[in-house]
Amino acid sequence: EVQLVESGGGLVQPGGSLRLSCAASGFIFSTNSMNWVRQAPGKGLEWVSYITGRSDTIYYADSVKGRFTVSRDNAKNSLYLQMDSLRAEDTAVYYCAKRFQSTLGSSALDYWGRGTLVTVSS
Amino acid sequence: QSVLTQPPSVSAAPGQKVTISCSGSNSNIGKNYVSWYLQLPGTAPKLLIYENNKRPSGIPDRFSGSKSGTSATLGITGLQTGDEADYYCETWDSSLSAIMFGGGTKLTVL
Numbered sequence: 001e002v003q004l005v006e007s008g009g010g011l012v013q014p015g016g017s018l019r020l021s022c023a024a025s026g027f028i029f030s031t032n033s034m035n036w037v038r039q040a041p042g043k044g045l046e047w048v049s050y051i052t053g054r055s056d057t058i059y060y061a062d063s064v065k066g067r068f069t070v071s072r073d074n075a076k077n078s079l080y081l082q083m084d085s086l087r088a089e090d091t092a093v094y095y096c097a098k099r100f101q102s103t104l105g106s107s108a109l110d111y112w113g114r115g116t117l118v119t120v121s122s
Numbered sequence: 123q124s125v126l127t128q129p130p131s132v133s134a135a136p137g138q139k140v141t142i143s144c145s146g147s148n149s150n151i152g153k154n155y156v157s158w159y160l161q162l163p164g165t166a167p168k169l170l171i172y173e174n175n176k177r178p179s180g181i182p183d184r185f186s187g188s189k190s191g192t193s194a195t196l197g198i199t200g201l202q203t204g205d206e207a208d209y210y211c212e213t214w215d216s217s218l219s220a221i222m223f224g225g226g227t228k229l230t231v232l
Contacts, residue, residue: 047221108157108172
């Protein structure tokens with residue numbers, strides 16, 4: 001059974017940093033691309049970042065580019081999101097999500113964690 | 123404001139059919155596959171449709187997807203009260219090199 005479990009969320013002051021983790025199990029982590037997606041309170045879904053299995057391709061949303069860094073440790077089956085220079089508008093539930101292994105290049109996300117809440121406030 | 127446009131809300135009676143539209147552009151829906159997700163209150167999103175019209179294992183055939191040009195549509199037949207949720211479309215935007223979500227549509231089953 002595929003499981004994704006996020007951790008590391010919490011309350012942080014504006015300008016501060018936080019590192020999120022996502023522990024993966026139930027699939028071959030190293031061959032799967034992963035994403036971070038966030039959802040501000042009462043708002044819709046916003047994609048944050050994407051990383052391939054070998055970490056050779058990485059993308060970021062413009063809203064976090066230059067402030068957030070995605071990485072992974074395939075030996076530990078773990079995905080990370082280093083968040084620096086945090087702003088109030090970064091307050092959200094952050095989900096890690098596995099990309100569906102499509103031979104057609106679909107960006108579908110077939111498994112999601114339960115999310116971890118990040119609150120940026122003084 | 124989302125690159126992909128969805129109606130904020132739709133509603134229909136139990137047993138009826140509803141469709142949810144998702145409008146994009148040539149750089150996203152026009153070039154790439156569309157997925158749909160369901161999000162029940164307080165839970166993580168769940169994949170409903172991928173590659174425009176395919177259903178993952180376990181998703182009933184009451185849910186269907188289609189795509190034409192720069193728009194996509196999610197259809198739900200035989201509505202049940204348990205279908206009340208937020209629904210999101212999603213695709214890759216080739217110009218932005220980014221995954222895009224629609225703004226979400228809240229389905230109410232009256």
